[in-house]
Amino acid sequence: MKNIILIGFMGVGKGSVAREVVKNSQYMAIDTDDLIESMENRRIKSIFESEGETYFRSLEKSVATWLEESVKNTLISTGGGFYKQKNLKKIGTIVLLDSPFDEIIKRIKAHPNAVKKLKKRPLLKDLKEAQKLYDARRPEYLKLADIVVDVTQKSAQACAKELLKKVKKNA
Numbered sequence: 104m105k106n107i108i109l110i111g112f113m114g115v116g117k118g119s120v121a122r123e124v125v126k127n128s129q130y131m132a133i134d135t136d137d138l139i140e141s142m143e144n145r146r147i148k149s150i151f152e153s154e155g156e157t158y159f160r161s162l163e164k165s166v167a168t169w170l171e172e173s174v175k176n177t178l179i180s181t182g183g184g185f186y187k188q189k190n191l192k193k194i195g196t197i198v199l200l201d202s203p204f205d206e207i208i209k210r211i212k213a214h215p216n217a218v219k220k221l222k223k224r225p226l227l228k229d230l231k232e233a234q235k236l237y238d239a240r241r242p243e244y245l246k247l248a249d250i251v252v253d254v255t256q257k258s259a260q261a262c263a264k265e266l267l268k269k270v271k272k273n274a
């Protein structure tokens with residue numbers, strides 16, 4: 104089993120889909136933000152606040168190197184900017200979770216923990232800036248992806264099923 108790397112914009116549902124994939128397959132899952140938070144023993148928000156984004160990106164780079172060298176048979180859920188790592192293709196099959204910006208924001212706002220979800224993401228603080236970031240990133244996401252799953256208006260379970268089917272076909 105090749106690794107699966109889940110990429111996509113903040114709030115698109117990478118974590119929820121990853122949990123459903125684990126329930127319905129042999130994959131174990133890890134999350135690059137979780138790895139960084141345990142490496143640093145603090146939250147992403149606090150890393151951004153005290154050290155800045157450049158430092159955070161250097162931590163993502165260390166994680167990317169470790170993933171390539173040491174991780175097999177795993178579903179890897181990533182932070183929205185992790186796709187910039189140069190060795191992504193070497194880590195595994197790249198799956199993009201895709202949805203329009205407005206739908207992503209709607210999805211976050213509909214969540215019972217919406218305030219927390221917005222607060223923990225420094226790059227979602229200003230929605231106008233976030234939209235710009237989305238517009239710049241989306242073509243790059245699409246270019247990199249081996250597989251695209253449109254998650255708009257679909258349950259995490261349905262997305263996970265579609266993902267597994269497409270991965271099997273792609274193998």
Ligand code: S3P
Nearest residue numbers: 112113114136182183184224225
């Ligand atoms: C980021 C996305 C976040 C987190 C950090 C930066 C980004 O992860 O890695 O706040 O650059 O898009 P999620 O995509 O899980 O929100």
